[in-house]
Amino acid sequence: xxxxxxxxxxxxxxxxxxxxxxxxxxxxxxxxxxxxxxxxxxxxxxxxxxxxxxxxxxxxxxxxxxxxxxxxxxxxxxxxxxxxxxxxxxxxxxxxxxxxxxxxxxxxxxxxxxxxxxxxxxxxxxxxxxxxxxxxxxxxxxxxxxxxxxxxxxxxxxxxxxxxxxxxxxxxxxxxxxxxxxxxxxxxxxxxxxxxxxxxxxxxxxxxxxxxxxxxxxxxxxxxxxxxxxxxxxxxxxxxxxxxxxxxxxxxxxxxxxxxxxxxxxxxxxxxxxxxxxxxxxxxxxxxxxxxxxxxxxxxxxxxxxxxxxxxxxxxxxxxxxxxxxxxxxxxxxxxxxxxxxxxxxxxxxxxxxxxxxxxxxxxxxxxxxxxxxx
Amino acid sequence: xxxxxxxxxxxxxxxxxxxxxxxxxxxxxxxxxxxxxxxxxxxxxxxxxxxxxxxxxxxxxxxxxxxxxxxxxxxxxxxxxxxxxxxxxxxx
Numbered sequence: 001x002x003x004x005x006x007x008x009x010x011x012x013x014x015x016x017x018x019x020x021x022x023x024x025x026x027x028x029x030x031x032x033x034x035x036x037x038x039x040x041x042x043x044x045x046x047x048x049x050x051x052x053x054x055x056x057x058x059x060x061x062x063x064x065x066x067x068x069x070x071x072x073x074x075x076x077x078x079x080x081x082x083x084x085x086x087x088x089x090x091x092x093x094x095x096x097x098x099x100x101x102x103x104x105x106x107x108x109x110x111x112x113x114x115x116x117x118x119x120x121x122x123x124x125x126x127x128x129x130x131x132x133x134x135x136x137x138x139x140x141x142x143x144x145x146x147x148x149x150x151x152x153x154x155x156x157x158x159x160x161x162x163x164x165x166x167x168x169x170x171x172x173x174x175x176x177x178x179x180x181x182x183x184x185x186x187x188x189x190x191x192x193x194x195x196x197x198x199x200x201x202x203x204x205x206x207x208x209x210x211x212x213x214x215x216x217x218x219x220x221x222x223x224x225x226x227x228x229x230x231x232x233x234x235x236x237x238x239x240x241x242x243x244x245x246x247x248x249x250x251x252x253x254x255x256x257x258x259x260x261x262x263x264x265x266x267x268x269x270x271x272x273x274x275x276x277x278x279x280x281x282x283x284x285x286x287x288x289x290x291x292x293x294x295x296x297x298x299x300x301x302x303x304x305x306x307x308x309x310x311x312x313x314x315x316x317x318x319x320x321x322x323x324x325x326x327x328x329x330x331x332x333x334x335x336x337x338x339x340x341x342x343x344x345x346x347x348x349x350x351x352x353x354x355x356x357x358x359x360x361x362x363x364x365x366x367x368x369x370x371x372x373x374x375x
Numbered sequence: 376x377x378x379x380x381x382x383x384x385x386x387x388x389x390x391x392x393x394x395x396x397x398x399x400x401x402x403x404x405x406x407x408x409x410x411x412x413x414x415x416x417x418x419x420x421x422x423x424x425x426x427x428x429x430x431x432x433x434x435x436x437x438x439x440x441x442x443x444x445x446x447x448x449x450x451x452x453x454x455x456x457x458x459x460x461x462x463x464x465x466x467x
Contacts, residue, residue: 011398013410059398061410087394089405114390114407153390153407181463182407224461229408 009287009296011059013245016253016264017048019076020068024097026132027120028361029159029194029201031264032068036365037256045075047277049082051254054282056086064116066093068256071100077110084111091116093157096143097136104143108150115147116155116184122170126163132363144178155182160211160233161201162358168211172218175226183226185215187233191265191320193364200361204353208236235349239310240317240333247315248296252286260285262292265320269329295319295330302330304338379430379456381449383467386426391464393421406464420452424465430456 021036043051052063063083070076071094083090091114092107094100104115117140120127124137131137147154156175158164164171168185175183187208188194188201203211215230222228234240244251244263253261259274260282261267267274275289286292294300298311305316316322317333325334325348326341334341352358379385387393391406393413402418404411413421419440423433434452438445459465 057398059396061396061403061405062408089392089410091407113392113405116407151389153388155407224463227463 010246010249012055012252012286013060013250014062014064014252015052015055015060016064016066016251017052017070017079018066018068018253018255018264019048019070019073019079020256022072023068023095023364024133025069025095025118025120025136026363026365027118027130027159027193028132028197028363029161029188030364031189031192031194032364033192033265033267034196041257042073043254043256043258043277045078047258048075048079051258051277051282052079052083052088053086056088058283058286060088062089062091064091064093069095069098069100071098071103071107076103077106080107080110080112089113094118094143095131095136096140097133098139101139101143101146104146104150104152108152112152114153114155116157117144117147119156119158119171119174121158121164122167122174126167130163130361132361141178144180148179153182154178154180155184156180157184157186159186159188160203161188162203162207162353163201165203165207165211168214169218172214172222172226172228176222181227182229184229184231185211186229186231189231189234189318191268191318191324193362195324197362198348199352199355200358202235202349202352202358203233205236205350208233234318234321234333234335235345237335238337240314240321240335242314243318243320243333245315246296247294247319248286248292249315252282252292260289260292262295263318263320266291268320269323271329300330302332304336305332308338379453379460379465379467381431381434381453382429384426384429385424385433385456385460385465385467387421387424387464388466393418404464406462409462409464416451417455420455424456 020042021032080090090112092112093116096117120130127137128134158171190198215228219228247262253264258277261274272291274291275285301316305311317335319329322331322333323329332339334345393402393404396403402413404413434445434449437448456465
């Protein structure tokens, strides 16, 4: 499957810097891997600064400072100041909980460009149940007010699933009340923790359609006031998404311990070796590491992708989803109506969303869950 | 409703920046979750968006600088800035 690069390697746009896996929340759809990096394995400050300098030389424009909860890192303002010096645009992806509130002033002073705050639901009781922390939602609201008062642009991000899908109109109201500039209504992507919790999270088709209609109406009504980005759910889609904008085309993810991945879930794929910034330059990793070459471009594609007119639109969809649902990471994403596994995916979604009593959440970080493997 | 007019004073708010990128050999406009490659005309317009000049003043300066009739460029300036206002990338 890995091949020599015969075409020009694309220029990356964004780097997701997972500074730590530590987090005060325990969301059942967390995008971190099931096997979390420990604090002792985290990259030191000097290494992060080097990696970010290499990123800007490679053409990266945006760095997304994420986690876990990135404000758990005591060196975060140093990292932001360094990005500012070298011209990287900094986006803080935060829970808004714990140290976030007390640190936002110094991050502002260091030159932070933008804050993306996760909000689990519009109401605190449901939000705190999802995040697994009592009082969390209230802290988030205080944090949001501080961000806006400083004059930083604020985006709210809510992951949508069965427990909050009826809240979309109230989330739009919340974004307006907080004076956020942007709102991301992101339907759950089912990898890692979300895959484990899929039966508890899967909304039904009618609710999905309703939530999308609410967003489309609000976009018209609030044009020029609030930008709403919508990530639609794969399980009810006709065509897949270009995962990360296409494998090794636009984005890369650096884990807390320094592994560089084409997407944050790529470690679920067997047989791929991920190079680390401890041993290689970011440029080497991006241009010639086997993991980035594995599914870059279109040469790896099987049918029905290979002869498909959409192959350079969706780039075959998501490799992790293909693996999870077909057993083959190199197969067409079953979110595609042209995949032979598509009807199976729809059947799964119907069955799970139709259950009157969904299972309880398996929260991130509980030991019973940590020992389970993804089927 | 979002169209910008000649007397408006556009500015780039916190979290929106223009810089030259040596890898792409072009100016780029950086905003929350968005990045745009700028052609020379767009870069010249945004270079004058400073929170002090009105749209009319920006058009005047560009007309002198590039020796073109201001009526020719006024529409382009207003279209581009109006689109960026609608995306909440430019304030006025």
